[in-house]
Amino acid sequence: MLALALSSLRHRAAAFVAVFLALFLGASLVMAFGSLLDTGLTPGLDAGSAETLSIMGGVVGGWSLLLVGFAAVTATTLGIRQRAREIALLKSAGASPGQLTRMILAEVVLLALAASVLAIPVGVLGGRTVLGLVQDGGQVTRDVEHVFGAVALGQGFGVTLLGAVGAAFIAARRAARLRVVESMAEAAAPEARLTWRRVLFGVLFLTGAATMAVMTVTVGHGLGLESQAMAGYIDIQVAVALAFFAPVIVRRLTVPGGGASGHLARTNLRARSGHLVSGLAPIVLFTGMAVGTLVMQDIDTEAMRGLVPEEGADLVRTLNYVITGMVGAFLCILLVNTLATSTTARRREFAQLRLAGATPRQLLTMVALESLALAVAGAVLGLLAAAATIVPFSYARTDAWLPEFSLALPATVTLLTLAVTVATPLLVARGSLRQPPTAATAR
Numbered sequence: 001m002l003a004l005a006l007s008s009l010r011h012r013a014a015a016f017v018a019v020f021l022a023l024f025l026g027a028s029l030v031m032a033f034g035s036l037l038d039t040g041l042t043p044g045l046d047a048g049s050a051e052t053l054s055i056m057g058g059v060v061g062g063w064s065l066l067l068v069g070f071a072a073v074t075a076t077t078l079g080i081r082q083r084a085r086e087i088a089l090l091k092s093a094g095a096s097p098g099q100l101t102r103m104i105l106a107e108v109v110l111l112a113l114a115a116s117v118l119a120i121p122v123g124v125l126g127g128r129t130v131l132g133l134v135q136d137g138g139q140v141t142r143d144v145e146h147v148f149g150a151v152a153l154g155q156g157f158g159v160t161l162l163g164a165v166g167a168a169f170i171a172a173r174r175a176a177r178l179r180v181v182e183s184m185a186e187a188a189a190p191e192a193r194l195t196w197r198r199v200l201f202g203v204l205f206l207t208g209a210a211t212m213a214v215m216t217v218t219v220g221h222g223l224g225l226e227s228q229a230m231a232g233y234i235d236i237q238v239a240v241a242l243a244f245f246a247p248v249i250v251r252r253l254t255v256p257g258g259g260a261s262g263h264l265a266r267t268n269l270r271a272r273s274g275h276l277v278s279g280l281a282p283i284v285l286f287t288g289m290a291v292g293t294l295v296m297q298d299i300d301t302e303a304m305r306g307l308v309p310e311e312g313a314d315l316v317r318t319l320n321y322v323i324t325g326m327v328g329a330f331l332c333i334l335l336v337n338t339l340a341t342s343t344t345a346r347r348r349e350f351a352q353l354r355l356a357g358a359t360p361r362q363l364l365t366m367v368a369l370e371s372l373a374l375a376v377a378g379a380v381l382g383l384l385a386a387a388a389t390i391v392p393f394s395y396a397r398t399d400a401w402l403p404e405f406s407l408a409l410p411a412t413v414t415l416l417t418l419a420v421t422v423a424t425p426l427l428v429a430r431g432s433l434r435q436p437p438t439a440a441t442a443r
Helices: 002-011 013-040 047-081 084-092 097-136 150-177 180-188 196-218 225-244 246-251 259-271 273-304 310-344 347-355 360-398 408-433 437-441
Strands: none
Touching: 013 047, 013 097, 013 150, 013 310, 047 097, 047 150, 047 225, 047 273, 047 310, 084 097, 097 150, 097 310, 196 225, 196 360, 225 246, 225 273, 225 360, 246 273, 246 360, 259 360, 273 310, 273 360, 273 408, 310 408, 347 360, 347 408, 347 437, 360 408
8 A cells, every 4th residue: 555655646746735735834833833842941041031932832832733733634634535536446446445544544644754854944944033033022032042852843743643644544434435436426526514523523622712711711811921822722713613513604605696607606505515615614714813813912912001111012012923924824825725726626627517518707707706605704704713712812901801903903814815715716717727628527
C-alpha cells in the first residue's frame, strides 16, 4: 500500500495540493506560537518575560491548535470525498476495504510529514516576528533570544499528524465500506448527512462554549488578559459546533433569482450538499473568529483607556491586531483553498450541463447564486458565533452586556467574507468553463 500511495502522490500531485497547503499553513502557525513556550522555558529568564511568553504561547497557541486541528480534518475529508470515483474504480478492480484504508492513511501520513518538515523554517520566522513585536511593546526584555525547540516541534507535528490521520481514518473507512455503485453515486452528487456523530460532537462543542462563557462572566470578571483568554475560545467552539450541524443548515438555504440559473442553483443545494457543507464551515469559522477577536480587542482598549500609558496601550493593541491578522490570514487562506478545491471538483458537472444545453453565462450565474447563499448563511452564523464571545467578555470587562464598539470592524470582516466566498468559486468556475466540455467529461 505504501508503494501505491507514493505512486498516487506522484502522479496525482495536483489533487493533493489543497490538503498539503492546509496542513503546511496549520503546522507553521502552531509552531510559531509553540516557540514562544519554548522561549518562555529558557533557564534564567526573568519572571515577567517568562509569564508573558507562557500566556501568549498558551492562549494564542491553544486557539491555533483548535483551528489547525479543524482545518486538517476539513481539508483531508474534502480531499478524500473528491476521490470517490477513483476509490470506486479500485474497488471494482478487486481492492479490499482494508487495502483502501491503508492506502489513504499512507498518503495522508506522507503529506502531513512533508508539510510539517517544510513548515519548520516558516514557524521559526513567525515565532521570531511575534517575539520582536512583544519586545517592542515592552512586555519582554530585549535580551531574550528566540528558542525553537521541543514544544514547537511536538505541537506542529502532533496536531498536523493527529488531525490529518484522524480525518483520513474516518473518511477512508466510510469510503471503503460503500459498494461500487454507491461510491460512483457519491462521486456524482455527494450528500452530507446529519449523523449521530455530528450531533454528538456538535453538542459537545456547544457545551464547551457555554462552559467558557460562564467562566468568562464569573471567574474572568474584572480581569484583563485572563478573561480575554477564556472568551477567545467561545466563538471558535460555537463555529465548529455549527459546522457539525451544517447539513441541516445547507438544506434550508434560500437561493435568490429565477430562470434556469436559479433552478440549477436550488437543485444543486439539495443534490450536492456535501460540497457546500465543506465550504460553509470555514466561512463561519473565519467570520466568527475575526469579528469576535477584533471587537474583543476594541472593548479591551476602551476598558484600559486612562489606566495605562497611551503609548503602551497602542503597542499592545498593535500586537494583538498582528496576532489576530496571522490567525485570520490562515483562516482566510483555508477558506479560499476549500472553495477553490470544491469548485474545481465540479468540472465534470459543468461539462455535463453544457452538453445538456446550459450556457457558460447560466452556469456562472448558478455558481454566483449558490456562493451568495452560502456566503450570507456563513456570515450570519459567524456573527452569531462572534456574539457568543463578545457578550460575556463585555460583561467581564465593562459590567455591560451590550458593549459599545465600532461597527466598522464587523462590517469590514463581513464584506470581506462575502467578497471572498463569491469571487473564489466564480474565478475557478470561469477557468473550468474555458475547457471544451467533451475534454472535461473524459476525465
